[in-house]
Amino acid sequence: MAGRTATPDEIALLVADVYESAGALRRLGERTARTEGLTQARWQVLSVVSDEPLTVPQAARRLGVTRQNVQRVANDLVEQGHAAYADNPDHRGSPVLTLTADGRNALGKVTERATERHRELFADVPDTEVTAARSLLRRLLTELDRQERAEGKR
Incomplete structure (x- = not known):
């Protein structure tokens, strides 16, 4: 089977399947976030600014969503008291x-709960299959990114 080209139907x-999985994972994420009084x-957004403070436009770019949404x-x-705005030395506006501290605590709890749920979800999936699936998805994302850049969309 190695080396065979996938058919258009496959x-x-x-x-x-990727779209269906993404939807199911979003629903799982919403349920997980809800346990800590959050939405996905x-x-x-808490996660994306957890390593370093970001402007709203920077956070939006990293998440691949609109500035208005972020x-x-x-x-x-x-x-809610989970985040605060601070002065930006590079851009006053x-x-x-x-x-x-409350935001970091909520993020830690929801991330811990997500880790537990992921362990349960993937308990019967061999590591080699997870690695292969990740490799395929990363290749797909790389190609999609290349095409978007070529089209001037990114």
């Missing part, structure tokens, strides 16, 4: 978003 079914969007979520996180 590729279409793989793409459909809030969890993602701005709304960031404002919600600030209102664009503050950086930072985590508060």
Whole structure:
């Protein structure tokens, strides 16, 4: 079977499976985030600014979503006390978003719960299959990124 080229039907079914898996994983993420009073969007924004403070546009670029969407979520996180805006020495009009102690605590708890759920989900999947799936998806993402850049979309 090695070296055989996938048929158009197999590729279409793989793409459909990726979309279906992404939807199911988003639903799992929402349920996981909800255990700590978050949404998946809030969890993602907390995560993206956990290593270093970022402006809303920087966070949006890293997440691959619109600035407006991240701005709304960031404002919600600030209102909840999970994040705060701080002065940006590089740009006075664009503050950086930072985590508060409560935000770091919530992020830690939801990440720990996600790790437990992932272990359960993949308990019967051999490591070699996980590695192969990741390799295929990384190759696909690299090619998609290359095409987007060539089209001037990224």
